[in-house]
Amino acid sequence: MNPPFFPIRLPNVLRTFQMLVALLLLLPFSLFPQSPPTGLRVDLIEHSDRVFIHGELSQLSLWEVESIIEPVQTAAVTNTRPVFSWEMGDTRPGIRQTAFQLQVDTAAFADGRTPLWDSGKRLTSRQQVAYGGSPLSPQTTYAYRVRLWNNRGESTPWSQPKAFRTGAELTPGGLATYPLQQMDEFVLLEKDIRPGLRFYDFGKAAFGxxxxxxxxxxxxxxxxxxxxxxxxxxxxxxxxxxGSRRFREVKLPLRQGRHTYTLAIQKDARNTRPGAILMPDYIGDVYPFRYAEVEGEATVLQLSRETVIYPFDDLSSDFECADLVLNDIWDFCKYSIKATSFAGLYVDGDRERIPYEADAYINQLCHYGVEAEYTLARKTQSYLLFHPTWPTEWILSTVLMAWEDYLYTGNADFIARHYDDLQAKSLRSLTETNGLISTRTGKLTDSVLQSIHFEGGRLRDIVDWPHKGILGLSGDDSGETDGFVFTDYNAVVNAYHNRALQVMAKIAAALDKEADAAAYAAQAVAHREAFNRAFLDPEKGYYTDGIGTDHSSLHANMFALAFGLVPAERVATVTAFVQSRGMACSVYGSQHLLDAVYAGEEAAYGLSLLTSETDRGWAHAIYEVGTTISLEAWDNKYKPNQDWNHAWGAAPANIIPMRLMGVKPTRPGFATFQVKPQPADLAWARLRYPTIRGEIGVAFEQTPGERFALALTVPPNSEAEVWIPWAGASPRLMVNEQPAEYRRVRGFLVVAGVTPGGWRFVVE
Structure with a gap:
């Protein structure tokens, strides 16, 4: 057992400074009117101008790259028509973009020079544009800049030019990604065990x-x-x-005198076999560790860890609330997303280092919850599209990932380029005459497998993982499926399929494929009816696992609730059954359980699950197990071969901002978004949430049943719909100290059309 993990929170001075900055955003007028655009990105890469040497961030500019002898790494743009995007720098209330002009050149825009490409002034509120000039050259540095016009008829100055560099090969739809970053981290605690043996603790585990x-x-x-x-x-x-927890002992021969040594990592056959993601040569292999011991008579003068991550902005998000346990859980899960990015793709931990779709879906949502970084998710989606894994539900998760990518970025490149592949991944080719899909009734032909790029073996339904009697569990152990009974027609598989149909209707509509959108929407409705006929037990009022069994598991019900399949008149009975089962699922399942609970507006139960100190909770992992990165399972006993670095166990990193604080996009790229906090009895909380349009700030304080106050910062060129939790009768709502109208929806007061700027809502 490891000692408790005490996260290093930001100093109070820095937190106070951040709060002052947030308050400045609530002022009625910006201190810098007509500010130039900020947050420029090319193909979603924000820091395209950074240069790395052997993975270490340097002070070089991109314009110096070709004169450097030593090999360097940069974010390579490989798209023949990259997409440029930006944020509005003008934070005055109500400001919206009405037009933009963007230029691209091979130099830093010297006066009088005609740029390589000029978009001209375009009358639109869209904050992105695809390159439209003459073909870009490989391995070339370019600069771009943008200026805007707003709804007051004002124009901004040009933004600061930002450089980017193209890759060795350019292809239509080519992805832009960062190189991996390597940085030195130093020991937090050291002590002598005995003469000649010293113990070191880096405070947190990391790959390096x-x-x-x-x-x-x-x-x-x-x-x-x-x-x-x-x-x-x-x-x-x-x-x-x-299990797969790591320990390694190395004999290090020394040279006479003072020298610096870097321990070589021996090849692990399990995580370097075919299918595993290998580390790039400029980094070399890495190993997960928190602790070190050094034994010998030589004098150790300095000891550090060369930690490897995908570039990560620790300060881009922040959450704090009245519950100290929940604060630790947020820090724990946020750090888990950073630490597990080491491979440059979302992988399933150290044991295999293989991307899996369901893992990647949770990882994607968590990454979006803690950082406005979208390229790692897109790179992983692109990989999984052509390297699918065996579980049926995982194939369907590909469609869900694609929609979240578009919803959070507003960039349709991926869904447009891979539309046919996504259609195949919806698995509608497995539909039987009863309207349901099955992998066990003969429909899963070689041609179907080929259409989803699946090679070797067959698809199998999974529900949750692990199942009983495998991976170190005995036949008496229940596994993590809550006793789910597998039949030819599986309620969990079909819940996933229905969600994929819903999403495909939205994707088709986004791409102006109106006939397809209507067809998918109709299929989703028909399938929902078939689903409820087949699996909803009218006497129990909740769902069975499949046709041919009367067993009802948590999973059959939580997925139906999470994916919107439950008829309104059955929500209460399904929700009651879900709550009766507790956390009878894995850390993977917890994502969908919490989605279901908050979708059902059961805030108190959701908070109890998030902060539970049982052995099926994140507090147990932090305080009892002692891990500093989220686990593959709730505890070693639930999966004896588990590793201690699985991002699919970090669900609170997205559940806290998106469900508890309630911030979710409702139109692509956060053109509009919802703020629907579900705090239960939490006295106060605050969130800084990064988006592609800028930062959203949300804070609330409450005396339950007496008063609820919400502060909100809406970024420029966006609009919010605010749902204020209030169950009492005859509420009086004040918005910025003025009486305001609202509509009542269940236990919420809803205010639509909240424009950019700072807002304060108070209900008593």
Missing amino acids: RLKLTAATRSEDDTLIVRLGEVVTRHGRLDPEPG
Whole structure:
């Protein structure tokens, strides 16, 4: 068992500064009217001008790259027609974009020079445009800039030019991604175990390599170095941590004098086999560890960890509330998303280092919850489209990922380019005469598998993972499926399928494929009716697992609730059954359980699940297990071979901002969004939430049943619909100290059309 994880929260001075900045955003007038655009991106890459050497961020500019002898890494733009986007820098209330002009050139826009491409002034509120000039050249540095016009008839100055560099090969729809970043992290705690043996704690686990500087007078001195993730109750590294938890011992021969050494990582056959994501040569292999022990007579002068991540902005989001446990859970899950990005794709942890669709879907939502970074999710989607995995539900998750990509970015490139593939991934080709789909009735032919790019083996229904009797579980262990009974027609598979049909209707509509949109919408309705005929038990009032069984699991019901399949008159009975089962699912299942609970507006139950201190909760992982990265399972006993670095266990990183605080886009690219906090009895909370249009700020304080106050910052060129939780009768709503109208929807007061700027809502 590891010692408790105490997250390093931002100093109070910095937090106070952030709050002052947030308050400035609520002022009626910007201090900098007509500010130039900010947050420029090319193909979703915000920091296209950064240069790395062996993965370490340098001070070089892109314009210097060709004169550098040492190999460098940059964010390579590989699209023949990259898409440029920006944020409005003008934060005055009500400001909207009415037009833009964007220029691209091979230099930094010298006066009098005609740019390579000029979009001209375009009358639109859209905050992105595809390149439309002469073909870009490979391995070339370009600059771009943009200026805007607003609804007051004002124009902004040009933005600061931002540079980007094209890759070695340009293709239509080519992806832009960052290189991996390597940085030195230093020991947080060190102590002597005994003479000649010293223990080091970096505070958190991470993927990297150990680097140490040692001095010796001997010509044949040796240090024994141990790395690991788990310590014993005696404060020593555990040499037998079990499962896929890591421990490694290395004998390090030393050279006479003072020298710096970087420990080489030996190849692991399991996570370097075909299908695994290999580390790039400029980084080399990495190993997950938090602790180190160094034994020997030589003097260790310095010890650090070369940590590897996909570039991550720690300060782009923040959450804090009255519940200290929930604060720790947020920090824990946010850090998990950062730490598990080490491979440059969303992978399933250290044991296999393989992308899986359901893992990636949760990882994507969590990443969107903590950072406005969209390229890693898109790169992973692109990989999984052509490297699918075996679970039926995972194939369907591909469609869900594609929609979230478009919804959060407003960039339709991916869904347009892969529309046919996404149609195949909806698995409507498996539809039987009863209106349901099945992988077990003969429809899963080779041609179907070929259409979804699946090679080798067959699809199998999974429901949740692990099942009983495998991966170290005995036949007496229940596994994580809540006793689900597998039949030819599976309620969970069909719930996923219905959600995929709903999403395909939206994707088709976004691409102006009106006939397809209507067809998918009709199929979703027909399938929903078939689903409820087949699986909804009219006597129980909730769902069975499949045709031919009367067993009802948590999963059959939570997925139906999460994906909007439950008839209005049955929501109460399904919700009651879901609550009766508790957290009878894996950490993967917790994402969908919490989605279901908050979709059913059961805020108190949702908060109890988030903050639970049972062995099926995140507090247990932090305080009892002692991990600093989210787990593959709730505890080692629930999956004995688990590793301690699985992003699919970090659901609160998206549930807190998107469900508890209630911030979700309702039109692509946050053109409009909803703020629907469901705080239960939480006294106060505040959130800084990054989006592609700029930061959303939400804070509330309440005395339940007496008063609820909400502060909101809406970014420029966006619009919010605010749902204020209030169950009392005859409420009086004040907005910016003025009486306001609202509509009543169940336990909420709804205010639509909330324009850019700072707002304060008070209901008593």
